[in-house]
Amino acid sequence: MEHVTPSLESEFDRATGSTLIDDGTYAGEIEDGWDINGNANGGYLLALAVRAMRGASGRPDPISVSAHFLAPGKPGPVTIETSMVKAGRQLATMTGSMRSGEREILRVLGAFGDVGAMSGGFSSVVGSPPDLPPVDECVVRDQQSGIVNIGLMRHVRVHIRPEHAGFADGVKSGRALIEGWFEFGDGRPIDTLALMLVIDAFPPPVFNIDIPVGWVPTVELTAHVRGIPAPGPLRCRFHTEFVQNGFLQEDSEVWDSSGMLVAQSRQLALLPKG
């Protein structure tokens, strides 16, 4: 079981904490202010569920986590029911189910382990972190975008590469790509749990193409943790290649200050009929 040290508690730790109330079941709360127009951000919901699952797994890190988003998350109490599928030597496989009353919001299947203990060994990497301008030359993602209120931006700072940021003013780049920096507003260090938030904290990159909708609800999101982040802001790349037949894919790659890939994610989102 996991205990948060209150004296070091950050906004993120407070908002994702939960308490074991029964065998494998945790009580937590969707905190107000991690939302987009009143609905909790998907990465925040994922972090809340994964934190409980991580506690129940007895392992320090999420390694591969797949989540299906079933209903919008509104502020208020939730339960997170966790269940061990297999406790292996390297990995513990778990399920998690987050409910608000009787309504299931999120179902998660994931493997937990010790990323630090796996570090090193054979390495072969194609690609590199985005070569971003300094943080202060990037465009901060606003808390207000037209009629959309992005409460999440009260807690995190997303600094977007200027060429990718014009969509907010109606100037689309024409390519479904958004790169930028991520850091917490209160300076909290970014651990493997916080990566669950990072991978869903940027605007959808399809806002940079002529997509006929203003929102793209996530059906499923899978995140892979590939390393323990070194201190400092993260360099992130979000991109979409395939919008067709009512769905789109969105991928991310997240790199730390040492130039190591620390997370990858892919989500399948619905393209509402415009």
Place this chain on the structure above:
Amino acid sequence: MEHVTPSLESEFDRATGSTLIDDGTYAGEIEDGWDINGNANGGYLLALAVRAMRGASGRPDPISVSAHFLAPGKPGPVTIETSMVKAGRQLATMTGSMRSGEREILRVLGAFGDVGAMSGGFSSVVGSPPDLPPVDECVVRDQQSGIVNIGLMRHVRVHIRPEHAGFADGVKSGRALIEGWFEFGDGRPIDTLALMLVIDAFPPPVFNIDIPVGWVPTVELTAHVRGIPAPGPLRCRFHTEFVQNGFLQEDSEVWDSSGMLVAQSRQLALLPKG
């Protein structure tokens, strides 16, 4: 519930069929001969589980399926326990658990729907199918590769682009990329269920780099079905970008004869200590 028409039964349909024996529970069999050195191919196991889940979902197609591989699949009877998480209008979210006796082999979380009903609408695609040489100028993936017996190749035909096929004779291309054609040996049409097999039927693309291991067991695989395949063989691209810290990612894109993307997949595999 799903019924296979016996008179049209192909090898794949026979090997992935199962019978409802109890509320949500199906009895099936891991058929001998869909293996690699005695262990059932991951895509075959996935197809067997997803076929039962699809039957229980009442929807025609898998849309997004995530599977955790927990133990090797050996020939013999299995049960597949399915459970409805949410029956929505567009999607039905299901879990599936495949067991051989008491041992769980596979845990699946997936969303099912009607890909045909979603077809059309706004489309934006970056990238294109691999420009492959004709099937008869490609290299057939052998049933025997050194000491490895790939039983799966008795049922499917994988035709690899010659520049990507030399690894079998020790000539690695130096890039973790394998492109080629896929078709069934008995000519069975490729539907959305068969895509579960396609996305794991090629050799690991890391065999084309100097990786110090001969096998890379899958931890987790997520497949997205993005269209209903037109008749004819499929063009497939398998590639790995990130091998580090004891894991590697492997992605696939699968295109039909009309040039439409019909599936994407990503898996996280373990890099055994060499």
